């Protein structure tokens with residue numbers, strides 16, 4: 313929901329994350345991978361903002377830069393009124409409990425040598441002074457919350473299925489009562505029938521704990537299910553941001569239109585009549601993005617202007633932002 | 645209708661197991677299906693349901709040990725592939741049955757150029773000279789839509805993007821003009837816009853070349869768009885099979901039904917809450933003596949624990965391995981009759 317009544321919890325402005333490209337014996341810098349290149353958006357308290365786009369477009373980098381798991385190149389990030397990027401290490405440490413991350417690969421993100429109780433309890437060791445029994449009580453409480461049997465507390469990650477491992481990752485992220493969680497492809501590694509279980513769990517937790525999510529995914533149908541608003545990324549930029557219904561029912565940006573039209577429908581009748589926009593070619597390298605509009609090399613509606621002038625990201629209808637020369641009029 | 649056509653491939657009662665340290669894993673249990681000339685058969689199922697093992701068993705691609713094809717018959721071109729010598733099988737792979745794997749990087753050789761990898765099967769199986777193979781290799785790359793094909797033949801696999809590598813894989817699989825093409829999750833690792841390009845390509849190639857295709861995926865949307873028939877696998881067996889139209893309109897196995905309901909869509913109605921299939925898929929330590937879906941099935945009743953359901957006819961060319969009769973909304977009469985004996 314974008315209405316003014318909601319309080320912004322996360323405010324991202326002009327965020328850039330460049331990774332240097334080095335070459336030669338002395339590792340001289342020869343360029344930058346512009347993984348995230350000037351993105352601005354707000355996440356309101358209690359909402360889920362979906363972040364979609366194709367592999368390599370910068371979704372994960374954006375999520376990590378917001379939590380300052382990277383040191384961003386430029387921009388500002390405010391979470392719950394506190395400036396995350398400017399905070400010195402001690403203040404940042406104090407902010408950490410508020411903001412957490414759930415990762416894509418539940419296998420790789422859990423320490424294989426730690427028990428489930430150890431994994432879930434680790435943030436409690438680092439950030440709280442709970443006694444041993446208090447800590448165990450909290451671990452059990454978290455396991456109950458995410459639907460893990462308490463009897464499994466002393467087992468190791470490899471003894472669990474993918475879906476259960478993702479529950480462990482979620483319990484750990486919840487340990488310190490965060491306000492904001494970046495979920496980076498939390499269901500991508502899971503089977504279709506297990507994905508729904510994890511998504512429902514995330515939704516239930518959001519309702520009961522008042523959580524705010526940045527939900528990163530390339531699964532457009534799942535994002536339609538879980539997100540209140542959706543941002544579409546292409547080559548390091550956000551090209552469109554709107555409420556879920558506006559984005560899925562009336563997408564404005566040619567890239568969003570192509571992306572949505574490429575998703576096949578589990579319905580043979582609909583499939584036989586569906587209009588598809590087939591994009592030509594591949595996504596260009598973020599080390600060398602095209603001039604002008606960065607989508608101009610694949611855009612079916614490209615105009616001369618697009619190859620030289622970069623379109624501004626602007627609000628073209630209330631709450632509906634896009635960066636495209638076809639939509640140059642500003643709202644209101 | 646293709647009903648009358650002789651199948652190009654006929655698989656009967658295929659059983660494949662793995663010997664692991666923890667004991668046997670019964671990966672494929674009595675799988676039977678056929679493939680008609682020119683048709684596209686879609687195979688869906690969760691990971692571990694036996695899709696890949698089934699297809700690799702057919703053409704002897706599984707390492708043995710640990711794999712053992714324990715039973716079955718695979719008729720292709722008058723040959724039982726399960727009885728073939730390794731040399732006979734090598735002759736079948738390529739010109740008879742082409743294979744596209746999920747991860748192109750593991751099956752493309754990183755040290756040879758794409759041109760070399762395309763020419764090799766042409767020279768080996770089609771008796772072409774190097775010059776002829778070079779011309780054909782370029783045609784194949786053009787066929788799968790790689791721009792500047794002549795020059796790209798000199799490139800190595802890592803110089804291509806993921807989508808292009810998958811195209812190269814398709815080109816190699818097509819090189820010997822196979823009668824049957826088996827594609828194992830060829831688009832799972834790709835982005836949707838690239839997947840859409842590949843799906844268009846396959847539709848186009850089918851029309852041009854008329855080969856029969858087995859397409860493995862976990863994406864029901866992909867099947868809905870390109871397949872003629874669909875085969876749903878669960879726990880190492882086929883639990884439902886029929887024409888795409890029939891199965892999507894009238895799914896007759898609880899797993900297929902649940903799967904169709906859990907998948908959200910980008911179009912049409914948006915459900916407030918996702919339907920869930922609770923529980924986990926089974927680990928098959930032995931050939932199942934009961935319905936493999938029973939732990940997750942909301943319709944489970946006594947018969948389901950007593951025996952593994954056979955594939956019952958539920959419509960024209962449509963069968964489902966379930967004791968529940970959805971049309972009568974009651975247990976199948978075969979089950980109730982048995983109970984009275």
Ligand SMILES: Nc1ncnc2c1ncn2[C@@H]1O[C@H](COP(=O)(O)OP(=O)(O)OP(=O)(O)O)[C@@H](O)[C@H]1O
Pocket residue numbers: 331332345346347365366367368369370371372373374530598
């Ligand atoms: N540590 C790094 N050093 C250099 N380049 C990086 C680094 N991390 C990411 N990149 C590059 O930044 C770009 C964006 O990567 P990112 O991981 O954010 O993509 P993504 O949208 O999350 O993709 P996916 O859907 O595949 O997870 C890519 O080109 C990637 O190769």
Ligand SMILES: Nc1ncnc2c1ncn2[C@@H]1O[C@H](COP(=O)(O)OP(=O)(O)O)[C@@H](O)[C@H]1O
Pocket residue numbers: 662663664669670671689690691692693694695696697698710928
């Ligand atoms: N090399 C192997 N050793 C032991 N078990 C295996 C091996 N390969 C596959 N399996 C088992 O066989 C079953 C079917 O696997 P597979 O056909 O790869 O599933 P799918 O392709 O449907 O995801 C699974 O239980 C899997 O763990």
Ligand code: SF4
Pocket residue numbers: 565566567605606607608611612613614615618623635636637638
């Ligand atoms: S600005 Fe031009 S190239 Fe970019 S999306 Fe719009 S029409 Fe296409």
Ligand code: SF4
Pocket residue numbers: 897898899935936937938939941942943944945947948953965966967968
């Ligand atoms: S046989 Fe029984 S348990 Fe198995 S799917 Fe049918 S109703 Fe469910």
Ligand SMILES: [Mg+2]
Pocket residue numbers: 371372373497
């Ligand atoms: Mg990522």
Ligand SMILES: [Mg+2]
Pocket residue numbers: 695696697828
């Ligand atoms: Mg597989």
